[in-house]
Amino acid sequence: MVRLVDRLHGDEGSAAIEAAIVLPSLLMFLCLAIAGGRIVTSGSKIDSAAQDAAREASIHRTARAAQGATRSAATESLDDQGIKCTSTAVRVGTSGLSVPVGQVATVTATVTCTVSLSDLLLPGLPGAKTLTSTATSVVDRYRQRGEW
Template sequence: MKQGEGRGGWRARLREDRGSEAIVAAIVTPLMLMLLCMAIAGGRIVTSGAKIDAAAEDAARAASISRTATGAEAEASKAAARSLNDQGIRCASTSVTADTAGLTVPLGQVGTVTVTISCTVPLSDLLLPGVPGSRTMTSQFTSVVDAFRSREG
């Protein structure tokens, strides 16, 4: 008798394992697809957060160079919308609030303007089970008002 042809030889084991590759593929493939989809969703959340941070910076800077509180709020909203649009972020809903108390300090004193942006980023187009339809992300940035720039309290 040749080696490997006995009762416990490798040919007998090969016959017993037939079809196991298909079972492994049926189990592993959906898991790998879910992992890939979760990585894509995580990437969208991380990149959206960074872009919303950048929009908050732009909005705070635009508000800090305004001369009035109402002008600062309008400029912050316009700058945030422009920045989000330029970066390709599509928010289901957006909220921009500006704390413009720094524009009322007397000349020669340093004031700050703080802008907070909330953006609801849709995730439903990823078609992942268990992933919420959207995620609300909030970013805040503070910009210094020039101490010697004239302003209307």
């Protein structure tokens, strides 16, 4: 016959209680790690898209041509790398294309992408994170510029 004292001091069921306490914490930690990984990976891919956009702008002769090419290069780069942005903005500084031939000039491209995090199902985590990257590319010193 099992005594009442043995029943009160037994450890049956303690594993279930420990799991109920620890498991939600581990799941939240896992979701935070996945969110951090997604943000870091997306940030590096957006950096690459900004560099592609700046390089594309630097090889065009006019600001108008550079504007269109920059947007398409950034969008294509993000698509190729598998980044799904809920919104994307591309700005390009083309003042370097108006510098006279023979002088060093640069163009700058800024890519802004909003990455969704809402599918991670982590309580309190915002639904999206906006990441911005800027890259600069040198314009060829002796390349003809402007309308010709």
